[in-house]
Amino acid sequence: MEDKESLRKLFLDLGCEIENDVVFDKCFEFCNNYDVDLDKLTELWVTFCVNNDADIQPTIDNLIKMEHMILKKDYKLDHTSHYNKNIDNDDVLSMYGCTESGRPSKRARRSPEVEIDADTQVDKIKAAEYSFSPATCTEKSSVSSQQHQVRNVTDKEKILLSVGETVSSWKKTDYEVQVTKSDEPHIPSDARYMYEILSKQGHILTSVCQNLGNRLFKTWLTTTNNGIELRYVKNVRCVSQTNFRTFGRINTNKDSTNTVTLEGSTRRKGISGANTIELDFRNLKQYSVFSGQIVAVEAVNPVGDTLYVKEIFTKSYASPAVTPMIESKLNIFIAAGSFTPSSNMHYQALWDLMEKVASDEPNVLILIGPFLEYTHPEIQDNIIKDTHHELFEKILIKIMESTRRNTQVILVASNRDVHQEPIFPTPHYTIFNRKLLQNYSNLRLMPDPCILDIAGLKIGITSVDVIKHIGKEEISNVSGDRLSRLADHVLSQTCFYPVYPPFEDLNVDTELWEKYAFFDQQPHLLVLPSDMRCYCKVINDCMIVNPERMHKHTYARLSVKPVIGGKWSSNNISCEIAKV
Structure with missing residues (x-):
């Protein structure tokens, strides 16, 4: 059992x-x-x-x-x-x-x-039509693609999930929009990384903990008006037989005994690390914590080696973004990489999507990397004869040739791309072909993470599978919708990647993370691609979407209605996740 x-x-x-x-x-x-x-x-x-x-x-x-x-x-x-x-x-x-x-x-x-x-x-030869050139893929890859691209046509246009009002048509609208970066800081293309010093890294982690912890305290105080005054202390090892409140960073150990410790936000002089203490949740009816999470707790510490938690507080959302000024219906298509299966490099799913984009002409097309995932067998075996940048630019040219000029194409970088900086936060893609950028004025290159601004509509995006990473580290006794709970952690920590220490395959630069991985205003829409099943959740009036992976022929399409009466609501967004 x-x-x-x-x-x-x-x-x-x-x-x-x-x-x-x-x-x-x-x-x-x-x-x-x-x-x-x-x-x-x-x-x-x-x-x-x-x-x-x-x-x-x-x-x-x-x-x-x-x-x-x-x-x-x-x-x-x-x-x-x-x-x-x-x-x-x-x-x-x-x-x-x-x-x-x-x-x-x-x-x-x-x-x-x-x-x-x-x-x-379906026609098995169709995939061969999309090969870029003889220099791109070997004959082995071509044969393999014909074997793998057969797909049951009954899956086409299948709606996997629908949220909000039913959209009668996804066809072109005459509303023209401009997509820009929001006012929040974004990592620049010339950012220097991996020059951090361990002592400075510790200082940054402490500073982040103090900022979010103090905000948790203030929010907690405004939500509880029971008239009971409690002591607030920063030393998590404070010995007390009466209840007091403190805050710190969670560290979970799922490999052994599922123990949870709390790292404080103060460092004693001459001590390299902050104080830590084990947490005992036996008095809590429910809880959900993960490594890296900043929490505030109400507890007693009668002996000095364990905090017996009476209450835990984790939610301190960022202030909502201002009301968007959209004047007409706005259609947005979103797809996330990888864009081709591990069996070939022909990108059939991507080209099927581009046929749909050419037909429906959405206002905005958001494509989230990786495009050339470094773990792909043909990349690891060096079967591709083009350079990685040449292949990426060929893919990009074909995307833009399939897109109408009134569709804004947004490319969000990924640290998993073999031709990209292997660091998070990740600068935007580098394009060496200057004519490509000159010829396609509707192309926008964005870093990871980023927040897009479309007439005041804020869309937060990251390519990192933060939901799966949190899920791997989470210890909880809460039942119900687990995907919503994991997504809520991202919102309540006001951070695109709140997990610490990060996963082994993700190179996080702490200095860049502090500057560019947090958001001061809560976006209207948050896109968190994941290997987990697709979802569309509304949490704290923010719509969170996982379009799943494009190589599975799955993408998301959203229709945003203009604001009526000056009041914005997540009900203004309708979302469908469908097969292409």
């Missing part, structure tokens, strides 16, 4: 709620048969879904496909419990790294096994 709850929690981290015990049984069968633990199994499941455009919600059919494509290929079957099963020659030889001919075989990703109905089969 404990293993079942652990697996349920791991899938909840991915935004999946499993009610069918058959799915659990199949997962435990895989763990026993292939000697993998629950954490590894869920990691393999995410890998399978990303590489094969599969729904993140596990089903028996897709689990079996994952077994054939990953487990059977990369993990040896435990023969002690399966000695009476027949294994074909290919499986036996592959265990020893050999093919039927006896030669060593190089492990490679297998193509998904898809059953194609004759009436719904």
Whole structure:
């Protein structure tokens, strides 16, 4: 039963709620048969879904496909419990790294096994039409693309999620808009990074903690009018048998005992680090904390080694942005990378989207990187014959050629692009082809994170999967809509990436993070792309959208109505997440 709850929690981290015990049984069968633990199994499941455009919600059919494509290929079957099963020659030889001919075989990703109905089969050759040039992809890539680009046409135009009023038509409107950066600071293109000193890094973390902690105190005081005066102390290790309030940064340890500690915001003279103390949540009915979160607590510390928390306060939202001055209906299309599956470099999903953009002509098209993800097999194996910048500019030219002049195209950079600075916050893309920028005046290059301003409509965007990162670090006993709770953490911390320490694959420069990763005003719309299932949530009157990944042929489209009577509401935005 404990293993079942652990697996349920791991899938909840991915935004999946499993009610069918058959799915659990199949997962435990895989763990026993292939000697993998629950954490590894869920990691393999995410890998399978990303590489094969599969729904993140596990089903028996897709689990079996994952077994054939990953487990059977990369993990040896435990023969002690399966000695009476027949294994074909290919499986036996592959265990020893050999093919039927006896030669060593190089492990490679297998193509998904898809059953194609004759009436719904699409043209397999279509992908080849979109190859950029013979210098871009090898013949191997071309053949692979034809095998992988077959998709059931019944998925086209399928609405996965709809929020707000129904939009009768997404076709062109005559309303012309200009997209600019908001007044908040954005990382410049010439920013210097990784020059920080550890002592200065500690000072920055302390300063951020003090600023947000003081704001939490003030907000907490205005929301509680019980007439009880409590002491406010900055030393988290203050010994007291009576209730007092303090604040600090959370550090969770999920690898061992799920312990939670609080790091204070003061550093004693001669001590390199701030005071820390363990938190005891046994008196709380519910809580949700993650590493890096700044919280305020009401607690007692009778002995000096543990804070027994009576109450925790985490929400101190930024002030809302001013009312937008939109004069007519505004249509916005949003898609997030990666834009091509790991099987090829032909970007079929992106070109399908561009056909839709050319047809509907939205006012704004927002494309969020990565475009050339550094983990893509063909990039890692150096199969691409163009330079990375040349390939990126070829993709960009094709995007702009497919877009009408009255559609503003916004490209948001990603630190996962192989041709981009591997740092967060990330400067905007560099374009060496100056004619490209001169020829397309409707192209805007934006850093990560950024806040767009469209006639006063503020749209906050980051390419980092902050929702998944928070979910991996969260310790909670709260039931309900987990995706909303994770997204709410971003808003309440007023930071595009509040996790600390950051994930291993994300290079965060602390000085740049302090300057450019926070927002003083809450955007009207917040775009947080994630590998987790698509969602559209309204939290504190801010609409938060995850369009999921474009390589799964999924994108978001929004219709924003003008303000009537001078009062703005999230109801002014209608959102659909659809298949293209």
